[in-house]
Amino acid sequence: MASKRIGVVGSGIMGAGVAEVAAASGFEVVLRSRSQEGVDAMLAGLDASLARQLKKGRIDETTASDVRARVSAVTALDELAACDLVLESIVEDLAIKQDLFRELDRVCAPSAVLATNTSTLPVVEMAMVTKRPERVCGIHFFNPAPAMSLVELVPAITTSDATLAEARAFVEACAKTPVTVKDQAGFVVNALLFPYLNNAVRLFDAGVASRDDIDAAMKGGCNFPMGPLELLDLVGLDTSLAILDALYAEFHDPNFAPAPLLRRMVAAERLGRKSGTGFYDYAR
Numbered sequence: 209m210a211s212k213r214i215g216v217v218g219s220g221i222m223g224a225g226v227a228e229v230a231a232a233s234g235f236e237v238v239l240r241s242r243s244q245e246g247v248d249a250m251l252a253g254l255d256a257s258l259a260r261q262l263k264k265g266r267i268d269e270t271t272a273s274d275v276r277a278r279v280s281a282v283t284a285l286d287e288l289a290a291c292d293l294v295l296e297s298i299v300e301d302l303a304i305k306q307d308l309f310r311e312l313d314r315v316c317a318p319s320a321v322l323a324t325n326t327s328t329l330p331v332v333e334m335a336m337v338t339k340r341p342e343r344v345c346g347i348h349f350f351n352p353a354p355a356m357s358l359v360e361l362v363p364a365i366t367t368s369d370a371t372l373a374e375a376r377a378f379v380e381a382c383a384k385t386p387v388t389v390k391d392q393a394g395f396v397v398n399a400l401l402f403p404y405l406n407n408a409v410r411l412f413d414a415g416v417a418s419r420d421d422i423d424a425a426m427k428g429g430c431n432f433p434m435g436p437l438e439l440l441d442l443v444g445l446d447t448s449l450a451i452l453d454a455l456y457a458e459f460h461d462p463n464f465a466p467a468p469l470l471r472r473m474v475a476a477e478r479l480g481r482k483s484g485t486g487f488y489d490y491a492r
């Protein structure tokens with residue numbers, strides 16, 4: 209069964225990005241935020257993104273208005289009832305995601321695929337709070353979703369082949385490249401990326417080099433498009449800390465033990481771009 213109407217839950221960095229990608233690929237998208245402010249901010253962000261693409265000549269007026277018309281934003285979860293596939297993209301916290309999966313299982317048709325955009329958490333533990341563990345799958349987009357080509361498909365040990373095939377068809381229809389990865393913490397990309405980002409925070413905290421020099425070193429020395437501290441600010445330091453905590457809990461590898469400075473910065477609400485301050489300051 210091909211998905212036509214996509215639900216996205218969460219209007220943060222990733223929810224908004226995935227909603228834009230799906231709408232631009234021709235899907236009807238219902239985006240759910242808990243608050244009217246979240247709905248308004250998401251729609252304003254979508255309008256701004258479409259206006260930027262229009263100005264750069266990447267899309268024309270008709271495409272922009274068609275994409276905009278395909279997105280509806282709601283606050284009531286029940287509005288997702290007619291969706292074929294719902295992708296949650298809320299805070300990286302297993303208990304909160306499990307509560308949401310229980311609700312989605314109640315609201316959505318039994319045939320609907322329920323998916324998680326989690327970066328590290330066990331997909332099977334979300335699947336098992338539903339009555340349809342075979343219809344639950346990880347679909348892990350990257351940030352920023354409109355620009356990044358990769359998506360990790362993460363079948364839990366309960367996921368059926370038909371569900372995985374539908375998830376793959378959705379990702380391919382979004383013109384993304386899927387890789388299939390076992391349901392273990394960090395999947396491929398974050399399991400490899402986060403020890404590096406975490407050790408960059410340790411180097412910075414130890415005064416081995418300045419913030420700018422650490423980022424310049426990795427851009428110039430490894431040809432990375434962003435330095436590690438810039439990238440942590442883009443991901444969000446709270447999400448990064450949650451990812452490292454989950455990786456450490458699963459593997460007990462010291463490289464995954466969050467750098468103390470990272471935890472302190474999250475406690476101080478220096479979350480990176482989304483809060484206006486992280487390793488860098490961002491004009492708001």
Ligand SMILES: NC(=O)c1ccc[n+]([C@@H]2O[C@H](COP(=O)([O-])OP(=O)(O)OC[C@H]3O[C@@H](n4cnc5c(N)ncnc54)[C@H](O)[C@@H]3O)[C@@H](O)[C@H]2O)c1
Nearest residue numbers: 218219220221222223297298299300325326327349351443
């Ligand atoms: N930031 C990244 O680079 C990135 C990349 C890929 C995947 N992810 C994953 O995407 C998901 C969302 O991350 P994000 O970066 O968009 O975070 P974000 O902080 O930008 O947004 C989080 C969203 O969760 C909502 N939320 C918070 N508490 C909630 C609750 N109790 N119930 C329901 N909703 C709640 C917030 O209102 C917000 O809409 C996470 O699972 C994260 O691991 C993040």
